[in-house]
Amino acid sequence: MSPGDEQGYSDYMETGHTRTRLPDTDPYGGAPRRPNRSSSKSLVTVVGVVVLLIAAIAFANRGGGSSSDEASTKDGRPQAATTAASGSRPVETKTANIPTGFPHTAQGAQSAAANYAVALGSAEMFNKTGRDSVLQAIITPSGITSSVAAFDEAYTPAFNRSLGLHDDGTAPQGYTFVSRTSPIGTKVTEVTRDTATVEVWCSGLLGLAGENSTNPVTNSWFTITMKLEWVAGDWKIITHSQQEGPAPVPGDDRASSADEMSKAVDEYGGFTYAR
Template identity: 80%
Template sequence: MSPGDEQGYTETGHTRTRLPDPDPYGGAPRRPHRSSSRSLVTVVGVVVLLIAAIAFANRGGEGGGDGAPAKDNEPKSAPTAATGTRPVTTKTGTIPTGYPHTEQGAQSAAANYAVALGSAEMFNRAGRDSILRTIITPSRVASSEAAFDKAYTPAFSKSLGLNDDGTAPQGYTFVSRTSPIGTKVTESTDDSATVEVWCSGLLGLAGDKSTNPVTNSWFTITMKLEWAAGDWKISTHSQKDGPAPVPGDDRASSADEMSKAVDEYGGFTYAR
């Protein structure tokens, strides 16, 4: 994915501070207080670790918060409808790459990079390093890898109910997905762009005895992109909570339903 650059910053987009009321696996109207408290403690631990990691990775970087456009003091407006232009025709691994050297290309890149940063692969070192080398500007890859290695420790994995290497225990499915809702450019030049990506995310461990059930959150990732190595790459990014809608009255799915959904429903290539 969530996440200025040194405050509340997370390169994974995994800040999860809004917990739904319904019991994710029991179908009851509200989750028991003890379960909610346990999930909240886990969320706070995730946030603290990732803030430290991203602050390290961004040390010495420029601010990545809202910026003023070059010609006026207000963010550029953008229609909610897609442009209809295909964003890319190539990919690196599973990540779409090769974006146009345009403002629209920067928005498409930011949306797809938010998905990569919020994926379950970020919790495994090999998968994480591959993602960072694909989407981070070359000059910052090494510092980003070092920062995340310090954050994604065996203790951190255990706090989420995962194995030491970030994989799910047998019989469980680890869910970590980020879905972009929209993008907005707040500043741009020929070779740089600051893009906000409004997202919804899922994080948790699906299983009958999971103490960290899958929860939903809403957040906005601000990415400062630069044109490097023939593509848009992230130089810095930050994350903040919301905007979040009022929770609906949907019945929470069972652990089995959630596991099947993750296995059966694929992702998308996002375009602006």
């Protein structure tokens, strides 16, 4: 590790939260749900999907965990620097359209976790070929085989059909499948020279945009906890888990039409996230 990296480790506890860089031309993203006020049936469907997705992530892992967050004052409140952007450039490389090549620092681990959360919640996860590419890019080499098998068992054709998709995870003609995750902030809870546990607070969208969709695009809030390992020159996921919230009080925004939602997904690209 270089002197700069050592400095990154000594300073990390006084930082937190993510910052967002300008959008890339290649959109990627993903994730869960948004409350639909028009139909109790849709709400039941959404709740079922949330449970299934959380179960899928839990099923594909073998643990995780975190320790106390030291980046706070003695009375438990975060320090002023916790939510400030670090100003560090994230990465300039990608693997399977996922940012990779993060610095060997705590900030690098947070940036990796934020971008990996986006990848795990992306529409590519619902297709076998896309899912394998995502996992190859973000999981530790020793964990690839077991992760692929576990996710294959979780993301089944029946699961895709429950979302209104074809068995292979593609959307029916005339519909747009939406699955995006947007990290709101990150927090390191434990770190050693070559491992880090990072929590990523996220907002997500999931659903099928189309005039007669019975699974409209919905929004949800959740936190993903990742244990990362520095291996082969980058941060990779050892384990990860997901839990609901923290969630704000829902606003009174008018729900967009299916056409507006489809256009937004097609026209607005994703971001590369950095601590």
